[in-house]
Amino acid sequence: MLTDRERQRIEAETRLYPHPRAAVPEALKIVQDHRGWVPDEAVKEIAELLGLSPTTVDSTATFYNMILRERAGRHIIFICDNVSCWVTGYEVLRDHLCRRLDIALGETTADGRFTLLPAACLGECDRAPAMMIDGEIYGNLTPERIDEVLAQYD
Ligand code: FES
Structure with a gap:
């Protein structure tokens, strides 16, 4: 589940863009900042928050090689x-x-x-x-x- 802080940061970021889809990379980076990686559950919650499909968010996550979709080292x-x-x-x-x-x-x-x-x-x-x-x-x-x-x- 997205934390309150993650949700607040994503919502603030979303307000900077004309379309929520443009905020997806930043939303993924925010979750990664907090957790070190981006689990499936967070992809679904970002999608829900931005009114997008999980597939749309996941395709962005897999496009950027600096977004980690598996747990990583420290x-x-x-x-x-x-x-x-x-x-x-x-x-x-x-x-x-x-x-x-x-x-x-x-x-x-x-x-x-x-x-x-x-x-x-x-x-x-x-x-x-x-x-x-x-x-x-x-x-x-x-x-x-x-x-x-x-x-x-x-
Ligand atoms: S090719 Fe540009 S930093 Fe390696």
């Missing part, structure tokens, strides 16, 4: 696999992260600390290769820099 790592990052070392960094965390892309560590996901361009091409953890962008990555960054997260 910290979400998005590693960019787009062109600038690809040509500046993406594969080496992805393999390093997978080895360090002992998971494959798309998985969560056994201790629930990190989930590792691919991302399209993070808008940080001038500092490629790049990754984002919990909304914080890290660029000019090397395996050593990744180790330093990971140590900052409990």
Whole structure:
């Protein structure tokens, strides 16, 4: 069930748009801010609140790869696999992260600390290769820099 705070934030966001459908991405982000992911039940409740079908809300949720439809780790790592990052070392960094965390892309560590996901361009091409953890962008990555960054997260 949507909490009062989630409902209030979604309603406030909806008032900013001419059509409730335009508020769906923000509504999904609000739920994810509060819970760390967006469960099926929340998709249905957002749909009901905005007067849309659950399919409409779900299709938006699945379109945006930064909306998580499954429970994830405490910290979400998005590693960019787009062109600038690809040509500046993406594969080496992805393999390093997978080895360090002992998971494959798309998985969560056994201790629930990190989930590792691919991302399209993070808008940080001038500092490629790049990754984002919990909304914080890290660029000019090397395996050593990744180790330093990971140590900052409990
Ligand atoms: S291609 Fe990776 S940040 Fe743009």
